[in-house]
Amino acid sequence: MPKTWSEIGVSLHEDVKNGIESFNFPTMTPVQASTIPKLINKKDMVTGSGKTLAFLIPLLEILKRRETEQNWKKHEIGALIISPTRELAIQIKEVLQQFLRFISGLSHLLFVGGNSVEHDLNNFKCDGGNIIICTPGRFEDLLSRKNDINLTASLKSLEILILDEADRLLDYGFRNSLNTILSYLPKLRRTGLFSATQTKQVQDLIRAGLRNPILISVSSKAEHNTPESLDNYYIVVNNNNKLAAVLSFMEVRNVQKALLFLPTCATVDYWSEVFHHVLTVRSDMPVLAIHGKLKEKRKKILNKFRCLSRALLLCTDVMARGIDIPEVDWVLQWDPPTNASVFVHRVGRTARQGRQGSSLILLLENEEAYVNFIEKNQRVKLQRLADVTNETKGDDLRGMLHNLQMQDRNLMEKATRAFVSHVRAYSKHECSLLLRVKELPLGSVASTYGLLQLPKMPELKNLTLTDFKTVNIDLNSVPYKDKNKETIRQQKLEIYRKTGSWPGRNVKIVKKSTQPWCLTKQKKANRKERQLKKRRAKEVISSNDEQKQKKKRKRTSISxxxxxxxxxxxxxxxxxxxxxxxxxxxxxxxxxx
Structure with a gap:
């Protein structure tokens, strides 16, 4: 079997010249073996895997076959690949480039966010592109710019459309963009739709975009749903010691390159600063962070992580699928993902290309039932590891977090936002029968985040949280490290102390006094009675007006x-x-x- 992309490219180059019948890729995956012949034989196809080779190989074969009859012009688009994220689109482009080194006559372009639209327009005008790899939003934008570029005319020669990770395309809200793009494409084309799950939205997309599709579903008879080279573990940690557990585990296991999945963008922003302070000071380990709101910065961060031999990348589920970084040896999960199928996608970021890999999920004391759930639901067996953390380390870390937040108001605000977003994400968990927000030890979780005081939120209302100790400090005394920002805050604080309202807020916040339930009910009844009287008064006035009109008509009638x-x-x-x-x-x- 070819080991490198260059060897694969040479093999493909020879097979393309001789036709698909001679193509012999000894260890193709079941998805590739089922998908490649169908696409090349001009069948619309639906499959449940996003393997890049499964669509790139037939795509290139189809374009080269057409070239035997007529060469591709510079601005003719023969293939369109739509991906949900720019990271996945960039990765597809990098794999395609390895093939095109050995195949002449075909050009490609990447249309994703992060670059200016004018940059993409100029690239297409100057260089053209027979294969377009794009995200839906950017390509829809380019299609609408008819005065700058006529992509509609270039798409008339389209031979094949690939929708990679179609379920994610719809989850990210690209349904309208996809419908717009499909309306511009020629009907006579091949379409390959790759989706990990067959939802109703995906079925609707199949009916709209494919003609008599062939459904390819490769069922695995293996006992487990993850590779044999992947070891999956879990640790049940003390409710307020999760940060200490992660750091202790990384030290004991000598973790070199790892992904740490967190539930929200706000948690990534906060913990990236905390881990940066802890790991760079103690072990000199680089800490990077990536999530969906970073937009154009994500490419730079991901490339930096790929180049490092030792690093920790904190991320959301934007990194859960399709991204290929073979050197990752550990996948760490702060808590169970909101969707059970995402668990498999997360741990699939390690143990790639036959390498050994491991994953670890941290569970609180009330979450241990999740182990049996994920084994039955996703066929992933988890092995328990002992928690080697001691209480002293947890207390030391909480003290460190308190000190860091008291020195920088910005970090204190990030901690509060992270905690609130974490709790709200937990309340939307798919497995809510096992993981209930009411059973979540909110005081301990807040202690883990190192909060100085608890925020005001509905989930904390009427709760007595004995497991959380409020720090005796006036929060108004916590400054920003940024001097300009702190100066502005002090000016506003002075106005607030004099007027009772914060500058920039139109409404003065007044704390409502509570009242008995019976009085509230009586006021509501009185309000309804007043509304009823007004309605009746309007009906009386309307009736009187109608009678007057009748009299007027009688007076003006002809005898x-x-x-x-x-x-x-x-x-x-x-x-x-x-x-x-x-x-x-x-x-x-x-x-x-």
Whole structure:
């Protein structure tokens, strides 16, 4: 079997020249073996895997076959690959580039966010592109710019469309963009749709975009749903010691390159600063952070992580699927993902290309039932490891977090936002029967985040949290490290102390006093009664107006006598017109004379 991309490219180059019948890739995956022949034989196809080779190999074969009849022009688009994220699109481009080193006559372009639209327009005008790799939003934007570039005309020669990770495309809200793009594409084309899950939205997309598709579903008979080279572990940690557990585990296991999945963007922002302070000071380990809101920075961060031999990358589920970094030896999960299938995608970021890898998930004391759930639901067996953390280390870390937040108001605010977003994400968990937010030890979780005081939020209302110790400090005394920002805050704080309202807020915040339930009910009843009286008064006024209108119509109505006289006058005018009476007689009877 070819080991490197260059060897694969040479093999493909020879096979393309001889035709698909001679293509022999000895250890193709079941998905590749099922998908490649179908796409090349001009079948629309739906499959449940996003393996890049499964669509790149037939895509190149189809474009080269057409080239035997007529060469591709610079601005003719023969293949369109749509990906949900720019990271996955960039990765597809990098794999394609390895093949195109050995295949002449085909050019490619990448259209994703992070670059200016003008940059993409100029690239297409100057270099053209037979294969376009893009994200839906950017390509829809380019399609609408008809004055700058005529992509519609370039798409007339489209041979194949690939929708990679279609379920994620729809989850990210690209349904309307996809429908717009599909309306511009020619009907006579091949379409490959790759989706890990077959949801109703995906089924609707299949009906809209594919003609008589073939569904390819490779069922695994293996006992487990993860590679044999992947070892999956879990640790049940003390409710307020999760940070200490992660750091202790990384020290004991000598973790070199790892991903740490966190539930929200706000948690990534906060913990990246904390881990940066702890790991760079203690073990000189680089700490990077990536999530969906970083936009154009994500490419630079991901490339930096790929180049480092030792690093920790904190991320959200934006990194859970499709991203290939073979050197990752550990995947760490702060807590169970909101969707059970995402668990498999997360741990799949390690043990790639036959390498050995490991994963660890941290569970609180009330979450241990998740182990049996994930084994039955996703066929992933987890082995328990002992928690080697001691209470002293946890207390030391909480003290460190308190000190860091008291020195920088920005970090204190990040901690609060992270905690709030974490709790709200937990409340939307797919497995809510096992992982209930009401059973989550909120005081201990807040202690783990090192909060100085608990925020005001519905989930904490009427709860007595004995497992959280409030730090005795005036939060207004916590400064920003940024001097300019702190100066502005002090000015606003001075105004607030004098006026009672914070500058920039139109409404003065007044704390409402509580009142008995019976009084609240009585006020509500009185309010309804007043509304009913107003409605009845309007009906009375409307009825009176209607009666007045009727009287007015009666006063202005024509009597029978007037109607008969009018009829006679009209008849007389008709006789004059027909010359049945003379003008003198008409004037006499009409009363003019």
């Amino acid at each position: 029978d006598e007037d109607l008969q006289e009018l009829t006679r006058d009209v008849a007389l005018m008709k006789k004059l017109k027909r010359k049945k009476v003379c003008e003198e007689q008409f004037n006499k009877e009409f009363g003019i004379l």
